Amino acid sequence: MPDRFATMLTCIDGRIQQPLTEWARKHLDVEYLDTITEPGPEAVLTTADERWLEGVLEKVEVSQRAHESGTLVVAAHSDCAGNPVSDDEHRQQLRQGLTRLATRLPGTRILAVHAGRCGDRCWDPELVAEVTPTGRTPSAL
Helix, strand or coil: CCCCCEEEEEEECCHHHHHHHHHHHHCCCCCEEEEECCCHHHHHHHCHHHHHHHHHHHHHHHHHHHHHEEEEEEEEECCCCCCCHHHHHHHHHHHHHHHHHHHHHHEEEEEEEEEEEEEEEEEEEEEEECCCCCCCCCCCC
């Protein structure tokens, strides 16, 4: 039986919520996503102080405790107002963020996903990197 819940840390941008949710449901075989939003979360993950990180981790832990979520998706996207950098920079920040989170969430599967533009009102999420619950470092895809 598939896990019912996964957790997603993503941008506040409403344009990417549905494509990312659909991607996660399909690739993770889950019914629900507990969603934590922050403008440009991949940039914040690489530069934020411990207090901000603790706040995010508390939210992830609520999802894990209440809904037995064992997977965290960290998602970024093209054309981000909160983090206006190139797609390559988004992907690099996602990888750095996963490394930081992996040390704090050793029993959690963590995936980095980037949603690139594929046309008007079209977003194409892709897996960028993944950390397995064994604590290995992110594998680049």
